[in-house]
Amino acid sequence: MIWAGVAYDNSGNVIEDLERHRAVPVDHKRPMRIIRNGPRPTHNQPAAPAPKRHIVLGRPLRPTETIGA
Template structure:
């Protein structure tokens, strides 16, 4: 038997749709004959640290961080376009003729803040 979510998985995606569609998905989950097996599978993933994110699974809504959403009307999906870009800054000299035995240059991730001297010029 196929669960209702298999036919249109986007209806269970919290990055799409809105509160009305999400409440409808929760109602469909509640009446699904596979709801118990689905809840057991979700709990298995949660127990091993793979919490569902930005989705409705077994009638439970999870946000982008994996926390349970109690009020679907108040939930606002995280906009992907507003994420800060990641820039990789090289802090050492660029190797010219690399030899596989040499370690890779050290790098830092800088997330949306001005660059400051690192004090690693002599490395």
């Protein structure tokens, strides 16, 4: 558990080196480079329009009552 920036174990003792208690070591590798071998995609075409959507309810909603209106 970490509380106020201080790590504690199950018995309530302060953990000095939290890295020692990790189940899986942290991977500090650099991120993978993206290598594109094919032709670059062209962005001059407009994006496809979003599909028309509607909400299907089990039964119609009752009108809401406003207080003091």
